[in-house]
Amino acid sequence: MLIFRLLSVITFVFLNSCTDSSVKPSAAEKSVAPVKTAQAKEKTQQKELKTSIDPDVLFTLLTAEIAGQRGQYDIALEGYMEAAKRTHEPKFAERAAMIAMYMKNSNKTNEAVALWLHQDPQSQAARKIAALLALRAGNKKVATEQLNALLVADPAGFENALLELASVLQKEGRINAVYDSLDALSLLHPDQAVIYFMQSLFAMQRKDINSAEMKIQQALKIQPGWDKALIFQAQIAVFSGDLSKAKSLLKDASLKYPANNKINKTLAQVLIKSENYEEAIEVYKKIISTEPNDLESQFAMGLIYLQLNQDDQAEDIFKKLLELPEWQYQSMFYLGKIEEKHGHMKKALVWFDKVADGPFVFDASISAIALLEKDKQLNEASLRLTLLQAKFPKQKLRLLLVQAELFNQQKQYEKAFNLLTKALAEFPDQKELLYTRALMAERVNKPDVVEADLKKILATDPDNVEALNALGYTLLSKSSRYGEAEKYLQHALKLAPNEAVVIDSYGWLQFKLGNNEKALGYLQQAYDKQQEHEITAHLAEVLWALDRKDEAKKLFNKAIKDAPDDEYLLDFQQRILNGKR
Known part of the structure; x- marks a missing residue:
């Protein structure tokens, strides 16, 4: 997307035809692009040009257009500059500025933009380019002057103007120039909260959390009830890893401004991130009570109910949303997930196959293939996968x-x-x-x-829990490497103390080290969290080693009924119960 919204296109009609030409931007120059000339009605435009443009100027413009078509941009640039000077028409100066920027000719760009602003001092587009050029050149004085003009002319649009400039300068590694110019601008406008807000935003982009916090506080001191600033202050806390602070800030803001659902929604999101699901539901209920048609909040609440295993409540929400075209496919997907969760594979497959459009089509197709794999319908799964690869x-x-x-x-x-x-x-x-x-x-x-x-x-x-756990567990196959395994598994357990498979691996390490009672504690904890077959086999083996053989047999018999072909259970049966090593 172009950072500058260019003014309306210019049309020239020569003789009995009209040309549609443009200087096309390269991949390297994304920030601006030359303006395209548009097709027009020949007779009326011919008449207008004959009465409004001198024949010599018309010839100059014709030369410039043809030069542009042939890639002779220096000639095109001079032609438009000459036409701008002779007609005092700012659109020609604009065209010249676009070509000069495309050519990366800073001197000519400055000249064309200066002429453009002289002829049209109210042009916001020209001001933005002038500010961009000054920021690129490190000319803080001129940059501040241009930013000041933008702020005075359009206070409401100042934030977006800065974001447009920053999106270009950040790619060029010059974001600090914007921040510094805003420091100078704040001396001219100490009561403008938007200046400090934008500085906070830019400070976060360069990961300067202290400056971001200081600037957002300055913005809120000037404008205490500004929801965008209040929300961003909480987001800074989230980025810093301080979810407790983020919750506190948003709860305070919600109490002060209870009807502000932007704040309430952000609070709900932070509560979800911190796994305070019940509180998040209460916040969403409050939002929906004031905005009954807030379907996004209803959908979010349905997802939380799923997380809390309150499937009936989730199902009620998704079935209501089925009636609305814009929500039906998302709802079908999660209704399928509920059926899958309860082991109703056929019903789940029906729901997944109904997802025919929207962002969940791919995920629904993958979920359907996974169901078919689980049900050993491998040929059907393979066929669907082939179709999906083409799609x-x-x-x-x-x-x-x-x-x-x-x-x-x-x-x-x-x-x-x-x-x-x-x-x-x-x-x-x-x-x-x-x-x-x-x-x-x-x-x-x-x-x-x-x-x-x-x-x-x-x-x-280095903190990848899956890799740490897998590597540690793999090293347990060699007694000489138990020390290495313990290092990896301790790290994994520290990072994910509630993850069943990690607890299982650490318990299995203790068993290998001969710490059977300690192993039992970890493995029982893992089994209580997730009755996965490998965990079951490990727990049964430790019980057997502790001479609690009846418990081990009972555990095994229960598991093998549900999974008679499971390799871990069969291995336990062969090695331990049948005594074949």
Whole structure:
């Protein structure tokens, strides 16, 4: 999107025809582009030009247009500058400025913009370009003058004007110039809260949290009830990792301005982020009581009910939203998720297949394939995956992972490994590919690849819990590396103390170290959180080792009924119950 909204196009009609020409911007120059001349009605335009433009000027413009079409931009630039000077028509100066910017000729751009402003002092577009040029050149005095003119002429539009300038300058690494010019501008307008608000915004962009906090406080001192500033102050706290402060700020603001649902919605989002789901629901109920047609808040509340396993309430909300075209497909997707959660695979599949449009089409299709995989309908899953690959070529990476999982379900581990290896040649540092190939490498007995892939993830993301847990667990296969395994698993447990699979891995480490009672405590905790089959097998084995064999058998018998083909349970049965090692 162009940063400057250019003025209306200029049309020239020569002889009995009209031309549609433009100087086309390169990929490198995104901030501005020359104005296109538009098609017009020949007879009326011919008459207007004959009466309003001198023949010599008309010839100059014709020369400039033809030069522009041929890529002779220096000639085109001089032509438009000459026409602007002779006619005092600011649109010609504007055209010259656009061409000069495209040519990256700063001197000519400055000259053209100065002429443009002289002929049209009220032009906001010219002011923006003048400010941009001054900021680029580091001319703080001129930049401040131009920003001051923008603020005085259009206080309401000043914020957007600054954002437009910043979007260009940030890409060029000059965002500090805007911040410094606003410091000078604040001396001229100490009572303008928007100046401090924008400085806070720019400070956050350069990750200067202290300055951002100081500037937002200055803005709120001038304009205490400004909801945008109040919300941004809370967002600074969230960015700093202080969710408690963010909640406190927003709760105070909500008490002061109870009818302001922008503040209330932000509070609800922070409560969700901090896992205060019940409180978030109460906030959304308050919002909906004042705005019954706020469907976005209703939908958000439905998602929270799902998180809280209050599926009936969630289902009621999504079924009501089904009646509204703009919400029906999202609702169908989550109704499918509810049915899947309750093990109603056929009903879930029906819902997923109904999602025919909107942003959830791909996710619904993937969920349907996952259901078919789980139900061992692997041929149907493969067919759907092939169709999906043709329909969503931009989702190549995610579909590769789905294909690898399909091969895994079919126990075609070598195929999955080769597929992922080929994909990593194209996406060498992609974490999900590395992690998934590590899992497949374990299946095809390539321990060196397992370790290398997981360590590559941790080299750039040392707090990746999945990789830490997988690497630590993998190293437990060698007694000589229990010390290394413990280092990785302790780190994972510190980062994710409530994650069942991490607790399980750490418990299994304790069992390997001979700390059976300690192992039992961790494994029971993991099992209570998630009755996953591998966790069950681990817990049963530790119970057996503690001579609590009846409990181990009871646990095993319950699990094997639900999953008679599970490899972990069958391994426990063969090694421990049948005594075959």
